[in-house]
Amino acid sequence: MADVNRGNRPLSPHLQIYRPQLTSITSILTRVTGNALIVAVILGVWWLLAAATSPEYYAIVNGIVTSWFGDLIFTLSAWAIWYHYLAGLRHLYFDAGKGLDIKTAENLGWIIVIASVLLALFTVIVV
Amino acid sequence: MGFLTDRKRAVGRGASHTGTEHHWFMQVTSVGLAILIPTFIFYFGSALGSTHDEVLATFSRPFPAILTALVLVVGLQHFNKGAQMMIEDYLQGSARKAAIIFTICLSYTLMGTGLFALAKIAL
Numbered sequence A: 001m002a003d004v005n006r007g008n009r010p011l012s013p014h015l016q017i018y019r020p021q022l023t024s025i026t027s028i029l030t031r032v033t034g035n036a037l038i039v040a041v042i043l044g045v046w047w048l049l050a051a052a053t054s055p056e057y058y059a060i061v062n063g064i065v066t067s068w069f070g071d072l073i074f075t076l077s078a079w080a081i082w083y084h085y086l087a088g089l090r091h092l093y094f095d096a097g098k099g100l101d102i103k104t105a106e107n108l109g110w111i112i113v114i115a116s117v118l119l120a121l122f123t124v125i126v127v
Numbered sequence B: 001m002g003f004l005t006d007r008k009r010a011v012g013r014g015a016s017h018t019g020t021e022h023h024w025f026m027q028v029t030s031v032g033l034a035i036l037i038p039t040f041i042f043y044f045g046s047a048l049g050s051t052h053d054e055v056l057a058t059f060s061r062p063f064p065a066i067l068t069a070l071v072l073v074v075g076l077q078h079f080n081k082g083a084q085m086m087i088e089d090y091l092q093g094s095a096r097k098a099a100i101i102f103t104i105c106l107s108y109t110l111m112g113t114g115l116f117a118l119a120k121i122a123l
Helices: A022-053 A055-065 A068-095 A102-126 B006-010 B021-047 B052-060 B062-090 B093-122
Strands: none
Touching: A022 A055, A022 A068, A022 A102, A022 B052, A022 B062, A022 B093, A055 A068, A055 B052, A068 A102, A068 B021, B021 B052, B021 B062, B052 B062, B052 B093, B062 B093
């Protein structure tokens, strides 16, 4: 085997070195929203389990889900899921090798930020 | 293994040693979720906070039940792999292993619980 340098390679500079840009912020938000959605999934599955168990248990969990805490979680998650949704579509577009010049990438960034807020408002109000 | 040259060992596999499998999995599940999620948000959002009878009625119907099951199975595997990617970026050594194992367990626990609840309501 060749003498391979394992675990002692130079690291590239991390986040705090760079000036925040729209493209980096939208990328970070994709990760944050995607992982934060697990909170809504935990609440949602618990709520579904309660509905499957008994009317009494359902009343308790449904009370939590519709309390200010539940409203906060699900309202934020409505935005998070739409943001992650649009950002994912943007990633698929990038993966196809399109929209990678700076102007298009930044325009797409603004589009997903604005559209996700509008879709979240639509979801919270209509659904 | 011992007979492979270093170059042969590395070609097409990248830093992860598993090639493009992870990326391809995320692409496939994201396309699947892109189709499932809008309709799911409508059904789930409408059912959330409604009466117990209404919830049972909604998830006893085949379409919302199958849709929710698919969202749980595909969505949680997508979460599982995505969270693993985040963990690998920020944690090393045993903490990394523990966090990844915890994420996998959490994903499958939620998947199992959700599917059980759905089966119990729908059948």
